[in-house]
Amino acid sequence: KACAACQTTDPGEGKDWHLDHDHACCPSAGKSCGKCIRNILCPACNVILGYAKDDPDTLLKLADYLISHQKQR
Secondary structure, eight states, X not given: OOOTTTOOSOOOTTOOXXXXXOTTTSTTTSSOOSSSEEEEEOHHHHHXXXXXXXXXXXXXXXXXXXXXXXXXX
């Protein structure tokens, strides 16, 4: 198994893989209906998507922010 996003093969000590699903399909159920499962993710990537509210624009802006500050290290 590997995270579909970051490709890690280690979900972290004592942690399990997460089944990622499209929250637009099942926003209030708390679980997936099963039809909208996208893939497996490590817990870290799953949390990142959750905080970004599955918004690609937010994630792209965050990536741009990190890239713009890379040279400062």
